[in-house]
Amino acid sequence: MRYKAIIFDLFGTLVDNFTTSEYNKVLTDMSAVLKAPPDDFAKLWRDSFYLRTNGTHKTHQESINYICHELGVTVTKEQVEKSAEIRLEYTIETLKPRTDTISTIKELKSLGYKVGLISDCSPETPTAWPQTPFNGLFHVTIFSCVVGTKKPDPKIYLMATEQLGVIPQDCLYVGDGSSHELTGALEVGMTPILIRDPNETVDTHFVDREENWQGPVIASLKEVLNLVK
Numbered sequence: 001m002r003y004k005a006i007i008f009d010l011f012g013t014l015v016d017n018f019t020t021s022e023y024n025k026v027l028t029d030m031s032a033v034l035k036a037p038p039d040d041f042a043k044l045w046r047d048s049f050y051l052r053t054n055g056t057h058k059t060h061q062e063s064i065n066y067i068c069h070e071l072g073v074t075v076t077k078e079q080v081e082k083s084a085e086i087r088l089e090y091t092i093e094t095l096k097p098r099t100d101t102i103s104t105i106k107e108l109k110s111l112g113y114k115v116g117l118i119s120d121c122s123p124e125t126p127t128a129w130p131q132t133p134f135n136g137l138f139h140v141t142i143f144s145c146v147v148g149t150k151k152p153d154p155k156i157y158l159m160a161t162e163q164l165g166v167i168p169q170d171c172l173y174v175g176d177g178s179s180h181e182l183t184g185a186l187e188v189g190m191t192p193i194l195i196r197d198p199n200e201t202v203d204t205h206f207v208d209r210e211e212n213w214q215g216p217v218i219a220s221l222k223e224v225l226n227l228v229k
Helices: 020-034 038-047 049-053 060-071 077-094 101-110 124-131 154-164 178-188 223-228
Strands: 005-008 114-119 140-143 171-175 191-195
Touching: 005 154, 020 038, 020 060, 020 077, 038 049, 038 060, 049 060, 060 077, 077 124, 101 114, 101 223, 114 154, 124 140, 140 154, 154 171, 154 178, 171 178, 171 223, 178 191
Parallel strands: 005 114, 005 171, 114 140, 171 191
Antiparallel strands: none
């Protein structure tokens, strides 16, 4: 086999990226529970993205308390928990596999490939994980908020390869290009592939996407099977 392992990104790759309008509504609903100024709350939530994804904030409740403190808003534990529940429920809703996700991963495993996941995410994703169809599907799952570093830091890729028992050169990496993940994968020796869904809406939310990617591009996950056969 040309590759021994296939490593996937999560958002925009295995599940659809959430839309900006949905994201804004969730933040508005969270701020309403907290009786916090919605625009200020939303801005600080976005500005604290790296604190959530690099493990500085260990829970989404910690993020909420941090923002309320910055805004000078006094909240009760009950308000924080209710606001956190809104965020968690939304996260569970967004973690719905694309049509060909589960079947593609299962077929890769049946062909003898190891499969891994590397996701830049905030704490509600690993919290929600056991309630999703992805639970137990991968040989290795790496969540940035758990390991304390995010893409494109070489360490996060090497954590995955070490746990999978392979070297980077034996890995195909599939992602939508957020957070410069493809460049990061390439620099450690993996073969990166950009997945770009032609049906994405103009409202889709991206994080520092690699718009000028010059490498291989696929439109659906099932195309990965053609790349490895």
